[in-house]
Amino acid sequence: MAVGDGSRLGLYVREDVRDTVRERQAQVILGLYALVGFWVTNSAGSNPAVDPAEIDLFAKLATPLALLTPLLVLGFFCSSLVEKRTSGALTVVLGLPFSRKTVVLGTLIGRSILITGALVIATVVAIPVGYLRGVSIDPVALVGSTLVLILLAITFTAVAVLISATTRTATRATVAAFATFVIFAANIWAQFPRLVVYASNGLSYPETFPAWYDFVVALNPMAAYTYLIADVFPALGGIGFIRPPQEPAFYERPAFAVAVLLGWIAFATWFGHRRFRGADL
Amino acid sequence: MAAIELSGVTKRYTSYGFFGNRSVTAVQDLDLTVREGEIFGFLGPNGAGKSTTIDLLLDYAEPTEGSVRVFGNDIPGDSVAARERIGVLPDGYGPIGERTGREHVEFAIDAKDADDDPDELIERVDMRGPDEYPVEEYSKGMAQRLMLAMALAGEPDLLILDEPSTGLDPNGARTMRKIVREENARGATVFFSSHILEQVESVCDRVGILDAGQLVAVDNLESLRAETGQSATVTVELSTVPSDVSARVGEIDGVADVRTNGTAVVVACRNHAKAPVIAAFHESAADVTNVTTSETSLDDLFEHYTRGVA
Structure with missing residues (x-):
C-alpha cells in the first residue's frame, strides 16, 4: 500500500496547509514575516548614523529571524496535533x-511549508525595500542565510510537532513549548552538562571542562545554527546567548552543525511518531 | 471470513500518579465474532465498554491483551488496510478545523480514494443546506448526519456506528435506520452500538449485550427472549381477581411469572402458553373485561442481562 x-x-x-489558512494561522504568520522583513530592512536603511551601503541585508534580516522563528514556530505549532x-x-x-x-509526517511537512513560505516572504519583501534604501544586497549570502534559517525553522517545527504529539492538553503543550524555547534560545541546555561536570568533579568546577561538555553544548540546535552561520557567514556573528568558538572543534563546524539540525528533525519525528502511535485517543 | 473477530480481548486504562497508579478494566476477556453481511447490535448500559470495544476495532486504542481482527487484518498492525473498508460514525468526534460540512464529506471521499458525489451523500442523510455552514455551528443531530454521510463514502464493507441515533430527531432516526438497511442490502456488514433498544430491535439480525466489560449474551432477539424464559406478556383485566389465580395460572406449562395489579393480572409466558392462560381466566368465576398481549420488551431483556443497572 x-x-x-x-x-x-x-x-x-x-x-493541513488549508487548515492553517481556514484558521487564519497562515495569514497571521505570513503577514508577520512580511512586516518583519519590511520593518527590519527599512529601519536599518533609514539610520542616518550608518551608511546603508555598509549594511548587509542578509545580516540585518537573519539575526532577528533566527530568534523570532523558533519562538513563533514553537508557539503556533505546538498545538497542531x-x-x-x-x-x-x-x-x-x-x-x-x-x-x-x-498524521505526524503530514503535520510536520504542512507546517514546514508554511514557515518556509513565511521566511521566503520576509526575504522577498526585504529585497525591494533594501534596494530603495541603498542597503547592500549579496544575493548568494541572502539565499544561503535564508536556506539555513529554513533548516532551523524546520528543526523547531519538528520539535513543536513532537511536543504536540506527546502531550494530552493544549495548555501542557504551550508550557512545554515555552520551556523548550528558553532551554535552547537562552542556552539553558548548556547548564545540564555543566551540572554533570560540577557533580562529577566533587561539587566544584574544574579549571578546564572536558571535551564532551562542548560536544553536548553543540547539540543544542540554536548552537548548531550559530556555529553553521559563524563559519559560512561570519558577518552574522552569534545569536542570543550563544557565541561561536574561536577555534572550532569538528563538532562546532558546519558539517556537524547541519548533521545536528537534521538529527533533531529525524529524532523529533521518530520519537513523536513512536509516542503518538502507542497513544490511546 | 468474519468481518470482526475479537479474541480474549482485555483493555485496561492505567493512570499514573505520584501516589500510586489507578487502573480501570473497561473490557474483560471479550470474545466476539461478527459475520460478514449481518447487522449486529451492540447493547449495554452506560460504561459497559461499548465505545472502548469500538475504539479497539478502529485502532483508537490498543488492547492490553488479546487479538482484534477486522476482515482478517490485525489491529493495530494492519489498521489502515482495515479502515479502507470501514465507514465510521465514532463517539466523541469533533470538526476537522474550520471546514464546512461539504468539505468534510469531500475530505472523506478523497481519503477513501472514492469517486462518490458529495451531493448524493449529503442528500442521502438529509443535510442539504447546512452542508455549506462551518461544522462548528452544527447541532448534535446535524453533526451525526454529517458523520453518517462521511461514513458512507467509498461504499464501505463494514459500517461501525457508535450510538448513531444520539441527537437525531424522529425523522433523522428513521433515515438512519433506512440507510442501515440499504447498506446491508448492498452487502455491507453493520456493527452498531446503542442503548436505544427500539433502534436495535427494528434493524438487527443479532445482538451482543455487554455488561461491566464482559459479553453476557450474543444471539438473535428471539433466542434471547426464549432464554430469559419469557417471550410474551398477557395482561387480563377482570371484574374481580380470584384468590387462587396465581396458583392456577402459574401451573400452566410455559408460564414464567404471574403478577396482580389491581384488577389486572400480568402473566409472563412463552408464546404457546398465551391461549391456555386466556382460557383459564375465561373459565374462572370472574368476568374478563379486556385482554392484551405483547412480546417481552427489549427493556425487560436488557434489564435481565444487565442486572438492571441501565
Missing part, C-alpha cells in the same frame, strides 16, 4: 484510512 500511503500523505499535507486530539478531530481523521505516521 506504499502508493496509497504516499497519496494520503499528500492529501493530509494539502489539508494536541488541539485536534482534544477537539475530537483526530477521531474523525483516524476513522479514515490515515496512519498515525501520516
Whole structure:
C-alpha cells in the first residue's frame, strides 16, 4: 500500500496547509514575516548614523529571524496535533484510512511549508525595500542565510510537532513549548552538562571542562545554527546567548552543525511518531 | 471470513500518579465474532465498554491483551488496510478545523480514494443546506448526519456506528435506520452500538449485550427472549381477581411469572402458553373485561442481562 500511503500523505499535507489558512494561522504568520522583513530592512536603511551601503541585508534580516522563528514556530505549532486530539478531530481523521505516521509526517511537512513560505516572504519583501534604501544586497549570502534559517525553522517545527504529539492538553503543550524555547534560545541546555561536570568533579568546577561538555553544548540546535552561520557567514556573528568558538572543534563546524539540525528533525519525528502511535485517543 | 473477530480481548486504562497508579478494566476477556453481511447490535448500559470495544476495532486504542481482527487484518498492525473498508460514525468526534460540512464529506471521499458525489451523500442523510455552514455551528443531530454521510463514502464493507441515533430527531432516526438497511442490502456488514433498544430491535439480525466489560449474551432477539424464559406478556383485566389465580395460572406449562395489579393480572409466558392462560381466566368465576398481549420488551431483556443497572 506504499502508493496509497504516499497519496494520503499528500492529501493530509494539502489539508493541513488549508487548515492553517481556514484558521487564519497562515495569514497571521505570513503577514508577520512580511512586516518583519519590511520593518527590519527599512529601519536599518533609514539610520542616518550608518551608511546603508555598509549594511548587509542578509545580516540585518537573519539575526532577528533566527530568534523570532523558533519562538513563533514553537508557539503556533505546538498545538497542531494536541488541539485536534482534544477537539475530537483526530477521531474523525483516524476513522479514515490515515496512519498515525501520516498524521505526524503530514503535520510536520504542512507546517514546514508554511514557515518556509513565511521566511521566503520576509526575504522577498526585504529585497525591494533594501534596494530603495541603498542597503547592500549579496544575493548568494541572502539565499544561503535564508536556506539555513529554513533548516532551523524546520528543526523547531519538528520539535513543536513532537511536543504536540506527546502531550494530552493544549495548555501542557504551550508550557512545554515555552520551556523548550528558553532551554535552547537562552542556552539553558548548556547548564545540564555543566551540572554533570560540577557533580562529577566533587561539587566544584574544574579549571578546564572536558571535551564532551562542548560536544553536548553543540547539540543544542540554536548552537548548531550559530556555529553553521559563524563559519559560512561570519558577518552574522552569534545569536542570543550563544557565541561561536574561536577555534572550532569538528563538532562546532558546519558539517556537524547541519548533521545536528537534521538529527533533531529525524529524532523529533521518530520519537513523536513512536509516542503518538502507542497513544490511546 | 468474519468481518470482526475479537479474541480474549482485555483493555485496561492505567493512570499514573505520584501516589500510586489507578487502573480501570473497561473490557474483560471479550470474545466476539461478527459475520460478514449481518447487522449486529451492540447493547449495554452506560460504561459497559461499548465505545472502548469500538475504539479497539478502529485502532483508537490498543488492547492490553488479546487479538482484534477486522476482515482478517490485525489491529493495530494492519489498521489502515482495515479502515479502507470501514465507514465510521465514532463517539466523541469533533470538526476537522474550520471546514464546512461539504468539505468534510469531500475530505472523506478523497481519503477513501472514492469517486462518490458529495451531493448524493449529503442528500442521502438529509443535510442539504447546512452542508455549506462551518461544522462548528452544527447541532448534535446535524453533526451525526454529517458523520453518517462521511461514513458512507467509498461504499464501505463494514459500517461501525457508535450510538448513531444520539441527537437525531424522529425523522433523522428513521433515515438512519433506512440507510442501515440499504447498506446491508448492498452487502455491507453493520456493527452498531446503542442503548436505544427500539433502534436495535427494528434493524438487527443479532445482538451482543455487554455488561461491566464482559459479553453476557450474543444471539438473535428471539433466542434471547426464549432464554430469559419469557417471550410474551398477557395482561387480563377482570371484574374481580380470584384468590387462587396465581396458583392456577402459574401451573400452566410455559408460564414464567404471574403478577396482580389491581384488577389486572400480568402473566409472563412463552408464546404457546398465551391461549391456555386466556382460557383459564375465561373459565374462572370472574368476568374478563379486556385482554392484551405483547412480546417481552427489549427493556425487560436488557434489564435481565444487565442486572438492571441501565
